[in-house]
Amino acid sequence: MDKGLTLDRVAIFRNGTPLVAFDRHIAPGEVVSVMGPSGIGKSTLLSVVTGTLPPAFTFTGRILLDGRDVTHTAPHRRMVGILFQDDLLFPHLSVGANLAFGLRPGGSPAERRDRIAKALVDVDLAGFENRDPGTLSGGQKARVALMRMLLADPCALLLDEAFSRLDTALRAQVRALVFARARDRALPVLMVTHDAEDAAAAGGDIVNLGM
Known part of the structure; x- marks a missing residue:
């Protein structure tokens, strides 16, 4: 294969x-x-x-x-994951909730929170779970969009x-x-x-x- x-x-x-x-x-x-x-x-x-x-x-x-x-x-x-020129984050959801949207169903709430926290650390945004996407810089939004896509485990x-x-x-x-x-x-x-x-x-x- x-x-x-x-x-x-x-x-x-x-x-x-x-x-x-x-x-x-x-x-x-x-x-x-x-x-x-x-x-x-x-x-x-x-x-x-x-x-x-x-x-x-x-x-x-x-x-x-x-x-x-x-x-x-x-x-x-x-x-298949895709990134566009616009970050397409959900403005009514926190950063953490945006990332949770990318996760596949399953796992305990604690496990899901842990994956989100580790994803934010991976892009130097530790502790941003409760931030409003509207308060982020362009680069921060791009990093959140990237991690949301990667949390879906694309091929x-x-x-x-x-x-x-x-x-x-x-x-x-x-x-x-x-x-x-x-x-x-x-x-x-x-x-x-x-x-x-x-x-x-x-x-x-x-x-x-x-x-």
Whole structure:
């Protein structure tokens, strides 16, 4: 069984017109960056992997995750994590409650609290359980969003312009953290970005769509 994420001869069509063709295996811990002009289909490619392709699009090919064919699996059962340029934290929930949302069902309340506390320590936010997300800086929000996604124990990570709203210094810091955690957990990473520095920092192959 091939560990990692495989996009097997994936071809995407918009209203019947060919848009993107992508055929690639991404090994555990590897980052593949996808670049290209706006409208070329970069984010649409990620939606094929997550199972959330908009109705105007169709595709052929298969999505394999650790050897499992998830092409027609419901999105919430695919075990694919994704980070967007917006942190998408729930404003009405505390930081701890946001992280709890990422945990799978099961375990005692004490065990769940312990996992959340350890996750916050892992991103230098120890003791932030009761904080209001609205009081956090941009970098702190990005770290909470990352840990909420990782607490769901995904088998692959997708990045959709995940660092684009951060300033230059913060961007480098958060980017390094995300890549390090992905390597630590041996997650295959598929990243969509407009920024050549993001792709260079990833250290993996770069695929330019439309070229």
